[in-house]
Structure formats: C-alpha cells, structure tokens
Amino acid sequence: MRWLVFGQRAEPSWVSLTNAMVGAAPLCAIGGFRPAVGRQFRVDALTAMRRLPGAVLVGGRDRLTPRACAETIADALPRAEHIVIEEAGHMLPIERPDEVTEAIARVVAASRRRPCRRLRGALRAIASPPSAAAA
Numbered sequence: 001m002r003w004l005v006f007g008q009r010a011e012p013s014w015v016s017l018t019n020a021m022v023g024a025a026p027l028c029a030i031g032g033f034r035p036a037v038g039r040q041f042r043v044d045a046l047t048a049m050r051r052l053p054g055a056v057l058v059g060g061r062d063r064l065t066p067r068a069c070a071e072t073i074a075d076a077l078p079r080a081e082h083i084v085i086e087e088a089g090h091m092l093p094i095e096r097p098d099e100v101t102e103a104i105a106r107v108v109a110a111s112r113r114r115p116c117r118r119l120r121g122a123l124r125a126i127a128s129p130p131s132a133a134a135a
Helices: 012-024 026-037 043-049 066-075 099-113 114-129
Strands: 056-060 079-085
Touching: 043 066, 056 099, 066 079, 079 099, 079 114
Parallel strands: 056 079
Antiparallel strands: none
16 A cells, blocks of 8 residues: 555555555446546536636655646646645645645635636536537
8 A cells, every 4th residue: 555555655544544544445436437537527617617717736656647647737727726645645635735725826816806606607507418419
C-alpha cells in the first residue's frame, strides 16, 4: 500500500489509516470501479465549468492517477490552478493537507467573487446525462 499510493515519504500512521479505509471497502468497490472509470471519460463535461475557478492537484509520484490525467483536466479548465506536488503520491489530503487546504481556500475565495448563477449553470450541465452523440 505504501508504494502504491504514497510518494517519497509515508508516515506509518498514514499507511495504517489507508489500509483501514481499503480494508473497510467492499471488494466490488475496490476492483469493480476501474472499468466504470474507463467508460466515464467526461472531459467534455468540464467545458461547463471552464469559467469557474478551480484547482487540479496531482502528486508527482502518483501511481494511480498519472500526471497526464491531471494535465488533461487542467487543460479543460483554464481558470483552474494546476498544482503538481513533486514528492507526493495519490493520497494528497493525507500526505499534504496544508497544500490541499490552501488550494481549496483559494478556490473558495475566487468563487465568492463570481456570480452564483454561473455555478448553478455549470452544476446543471454536469448533472445532465451525456448526449447519445457523445457516448
């Protein structure tokens, strides 16, 4: 688990917490989600959020979600801050809580300066099922 989801440094308590979370998850959730993720390529849905502030974070040593995936998302969201945390892995909220919290705070602060109707419109667009042509 340490090698798979953490970066260069992993406290034993982080590994224990992650093992407990994975151990509590049903087996179908652990192995069954991957094919569904592959069918949910919804980068086009991000266009509905292109005017909203955001943050795309990725660990430089993330073995589950490669940097290229984060770059694809960031490219679709021009107002999003793209943050690569070089020595971190996949578990950014555990490994680097300060950086994650700071990124969220910046998004919230930027969102407060934007009209709420844009956010509502973006949320409606995301909630709408993809068109048959996009499938």
